[in-house]
Amino acid sequence: MDKKEINLRASLTLSYCLISLLFCSVLFADFIPSTLFGSYADQRVLLVLSLSLLAVIGLTWSVHNNALTVSVKALWPFLFFSFSLLIAAFQNRSGPYSLVEPVFFILYFVAFGLIGDAIGRFDCARKYALAVVTVAIVACFFYAAMSVTVYLFAITDDSSRLDQLIPWGFFSIRYWSHIATWLVPLFPLALLCIPWNSNRTWRWGVASTAAIWWWIIFLSSSRGSMFGLVFCFLLIWGVFGKSSFPWMKLFARFAIYGLLVWFLLSVLIPSFVFDEIHVRGIKTNSSGRLSLWHEAWIMSLEKFPFGMGPQSWLTHDILTETYRSSSRFGHPHNMYLMWAAEYGWIAIGGLLILVGVALRRLWHKIKGLRNGDHHNGFLLVGFTASVTAALVHAGASAVFMAPGSMLVGLPVLCVFWALISPYQSTVPVSSARQKFVTSTFAGYAIVIVFAAACMLWFQDVLDYRQAMADDIPYYQEEVRQGKLPRFWLHGNFPRHQSQMSPES
Numbered sequence: 206m207d208k209k210e211i212n213l214r215a216s217l218t219l220s221y222c223l224i225s226l227l228f229c230s231v232l233f234a235d236f237i238p239s240t241l242f243g244s245y246a247d248q249r250v251l252l253v254l255s256l257s258l259l260a261v262i263g264l265t266w267s268v269h270n271n272a273l274t275v276s277v278k279a280l281w282p283f284l285f286f287s288f289s290l291l292i293a294a295f296q297n298r299s300g301p302y303s304l305v306e307p308v309f310f311i312l313y314f315v316a317f318g319l320i321g322d323a324i325g326r327f328d329c330a331r332k333y334a335l336a337v338v339t340v341a342i343v344a345c346f347f348y349a350a351m352s353v354t355v356y357l358f359a360i361t362d363d364s365s366r367l368d369q370l371i372p373w374g375f376f377s378i379r380y381w382s383h384i385a386t387w388l389v390p391l392f393p394l395a396l397l398c399i400p401w402n403s404n405r406t407w408r409w410g411v412a413s414t415a416a417i418w419w420w421i422i423f424l425s426s427s428r429g430s431m432f433g434l435v436f437c438f439l440l441i442w443g444v445f446g447k448s449s450f451p452w453m454k455l456f457a458r459f460a461i462y463g464l465l466v467w468f469l470l471s472v473l474i475p476s477f478v479f480d481e482i483h484v485r486g487i488k489t490n491s492s493g494r495l496s497l498w499h500e501a502w503i504m505s506l507e508k509f510p511f512g513m514g515p516q517s518w519l520t521h522d523i524l525t526e527t528y529r530s531s532s533r534f535g536h537p538h539n540m541y542l543m544w545a546a547e548y549g550w551i552a553i554g555g556l557l558i559l560v561g562v563a564l565r566r567l568w569h570k571i572k573g574l575r576n577g578d579h580h581n582g583f584l585l586v587g588f589t590a591s592v593t594a595a596l597v598h599a600g601a602s603a604v605f606m607a608p609g610s611m612l613v614g615l616p617v618l619c620v621f622w623a624l625i626s627p628y629q630s631t632v633p634v635s636s637a638r639q640k641f642v643t644s645t646f647a648g649y650a651i652v653i654v655f656a657a658a659c660m661l662w663f664q665d666v667l668d669y670r671q672a673m674a675d676d677i678p679y680y681q682e683e684v685r686q687g688k689l690p691r692f693w694l695h696g697n698f699p700r701h702q703s704q705m706s707p708e709s
Contacts, residue, residue, distance in 0.1 A: 207595040213329065221338050224616050227255065228344040231384060235374045245376060245694040246670060253666055256312040256617065257659035262656055263319025268648035272326070279322045280315065280419055282562040286555030287311040288396050290515075293548040301699055302669040306692060308662050309547065311535035311609065314559070317618040323624025324619065334584045334620045336396060337519065340390050342395040346410055348374075350418035356470060365479045367471060372421050375609070376690060379602055386598045387617055389434055390590035393455035398581045412462060419463020425470055429601045430699035441590050448574045449586045456590075463537040483499035487703025493531050494538045494601065500528035501537035503602035504546035512549030519691070519700045528601030534604055540599040543606075560596075581624055588621040674700045679706040 230251055242250060265278035288306040324333050328545060337602045352371055372381040392415040401407040408468060422430050423659040438456060441449045503511050503524045513521055522530045522669065537543050541576050567589065574582050598604050605611060669692070676698045678684075686703050689697040699705065 213327075217332055217336060220333060220616075221340065223342045224337060225344070227251070227612045227616065228340055229286065231612050231642060232344050232348045232374065234609075242670060243694060245608065245690065247513075248612060249669075249692065250666070251437065252473065252608050252615075253309065253312075253493060255612070255661060256309070257317045257656075257663060259316040259320050259615075259619075260660045261652060261656050261659065263316065264652045265325055266323050266654055273648050276319065276322060276632070277598065280318050281313050282559045283318050284555075285313060285558050286363050286552060288645055289552040293512045294515050297517065301672070302665060303515040304662070305666055305669050308478070309666075309692075310328055310605075311416055312659075313605075314614070320619045321622025322626065324623035330561070330623035331552055331584060331619060332580050333616075333623065334394075334581070334588065337616045337620050338391050338394045338584075338587075339399060341391050343400075345392075345418060347386060349414045352417055352421060360474065361476055363479070368424055373674060374533075376688075376694065378425045378427065379429070379459055379531045380474055380607045380609050382422070382425065382430040383595075383598065383604050383607055384613050385418060385422055385427065386430045386433045386594045386604070387591055387610070389415070389430075389459075389585050390437060390456065390594055391617075392418070392459055394583060394587040395454045396455055396539060397451055397587075405609040416462035416466045417460035417603055419460050420466040420470060423467040429598045430594075432601070433598035436597045437590040437594040439542075441586055442499070445589075448582055452583055452590075474496065494504065496525070496527040496531040497534065497537040498539055498542055500525050500538065501542035501546040505550060508549070510550040510554075512545065512547050512552065512680060515547055516699060517547050518543060519697060520702070522701070533686055533689060533697075535689035535696030536603050540603060540605045543603075548691050563622075563625060566627055569627065570625055584620075585624050588617060588624055591617050592621045595599050605693075606654065606679070655665060669693075676706065 234248070237244070237247075239247050263276070264273070268271040275545055290311055294304055294307040320410050324330055352373065355371055355373050356367065359367055364370060368378075372378055375381040392411065394410045396402045396408060399407070420435075438453065442453060500523070504517065504521065507513055507524070537546065541553060541556075543690070545554070566583075570585055573587070575578075595604050595610075595617075603610075604614070620663055673695055679696065680695065683706070684697070684700070686697060688695055691697075
């Protein structure tokens with residue numbers, strides 16, 4: 206076994222451990238003792254540490270392989286979005302800790318870009334994709350099994366409001382629905398790509414897991430998930446064509462299984478047990494989102510195109526009467542309008558550039574599929590569907606703000622970026638000058654400086670958490686607006702100066 210194979214196995218083992226940690230911290234937070242910050246904040250701290258670690262690992266890999274210049278060039282699609290966030294942060298410092306969130310978003314995108322680029326360069330996308338799918342289906346299987354247990358306890362305890370007990374383990378069903386949006390499109394891959402797909406027990410486990418997760422989607426009436434999943438299904442159908450039919454058949458079959466389970470567990474059995482059944486209907490109104498979106502839209506035009514600054518959704522003077530009289534949230538339930546309001550339309554422009562590059566690379570892969578190159582074909586379909594559904598869902602929720610969603614989405618985005626990688630060779634090609642620059646002390650000095658900057662930023666994150674925690678007594682006694690999750694669970698900090706304590 207050569208050194209390259211040993212390194213690959215070691216990195217895969219580490220990846221399995223890290224992915225398992227991310228998934229377990231989200232799906233089984235109720236079983237993890239929280240002695241520091243609480244599960245929501247623990248997930249945020251884990252995400253912050255993971256982003257810093259992955260970004261440092263990505264840079265170190267580039268320096269070690271004499272590819273720092275190549276890797277930096279490969280990050281150019283992320284630069285416009287990153288710079289726009291920094292411009293807004295320095296132009297409009299609307300409150301304390303105003304650098305925490307923009308750096309957080311920048312690190313998130315840079316981390317999956319660096320790691321995805323590294324995986325793509327060594328042509329290991331398939332191995333890492335299978336790692337994500339395997340961990341996802343196993344974790345979701347145990348979550349589904351425990352959901353059935355919760356259901357049985359609810360039935361025996363005469364609790365007819367199943368939607369208030371399931372999904373479990375999340376502050377809000379919205380945050381569970383984010384996870385479902387990321388993961389449900391990956392379920393068919395467990396039968397199409399995993400080597401155990403011929404095993405009857407494995408097939409039964411995958412089908413039952415998918416059925417339970419679809420049942421919870423129907424039970425909780427997660428409109429964002431439903432719309433995102435339907436949209437990605439139609440998009441895959443229209444773009445990939447015949448090459449996606451096996452994935453589409455399994456996706457539709459699992460949805461039908463879920464509908465049958467919903468009828469059995471949410472309608473038929475409760476009708477025999479209870480005098481009346483409670484079925485959560487699909488709301489046809491906006492659930493107050495229109496007033497939030499209108500406020501964010503007006504905010505985005507106030508200092509066009511640069512935005513009102515980080516956290517300004519929490520600290521700004523209210524601009525519209527509809528929002529003044531509506532329910533408050535820590536964000537406008539639309540990631541794109543939130544970025545436009547706080548970081549300006551230049552941030553949305555930068556995001557569109559990134560999406561455009563991804564679409565161009567994806568289209569190149571699709572043309573390869575149509576020409577008979579089916580290498581990683583099903584994986585490309587499944588991960589494209591997952592990312593598409595999440596991007597659509599983000600238009601009506603905080604998919605790129607909730608820590609659980611971002612923890613689960615991180616490995617998915619890394620693999621997706623690797624799958625659409627344009628590289629053909631497995632070894633980075635470096636010129637003599639690149640080798641000279643990146644193999645010297647200067648290359649590693651960059652890594653050290655970057656790691657030190659991440660440590661300083663992490664300290665700022667912890668200071669932010671402590672300040673938020675110190676603010677809780679005043680907030681609960683004087684402001685009394687409840688928890689408005691954003692970066693932290695008590696997300697309404699900092700807020701408008703009129704609501705801050707005199708000490709602040």
